[in-house]
Amino acid sequence: MNRVRQFRKQKQLSQQALADLVEVSRQTVNMIENQDYNPTLSLCIRLAKVLDTDLNALFWEEEDEQIQP
Structure with missing residues (x-):
């Protein structure tokens, strides 16, 4: 899972709520x-x-999360 999404969900924010807070x-x-x-x-x-x-x-x-070729 993408980390931005992970942190957003932990804060219980919708995409729209996060967008409003960061002005995008x-x-x-x-x-x-x-x-x-x-x-x-x-x-x-x-x-x-x-x-x-x-x-x-x-x-x-x-390092342990990097995708291996």
């Missing part, structure tokens, strides 16, 4: 969760703040 459209949140959109650094920071986490936890894979 629901479609943008959906595309981020589906990895169809690369958010700007400022949007990444806003997402991390709203979701009460840091950028590493939200966007970077741990």
Whole structure:
């Protein structure tokens, strides 16, 4: 599961609620969760703040989570 989606669900936020809090459209949140959109650094920071986490936890894979070729 995408980490943005995972953190959003833990906070019990809908895509629309998260979108409103970070000032983007629901479609943008959906595309981020589906990895169809690369958010700007400022949007990444806003997402991390709203979701009460840091950028590493939200966007970077741990070594053991990386997909093997």
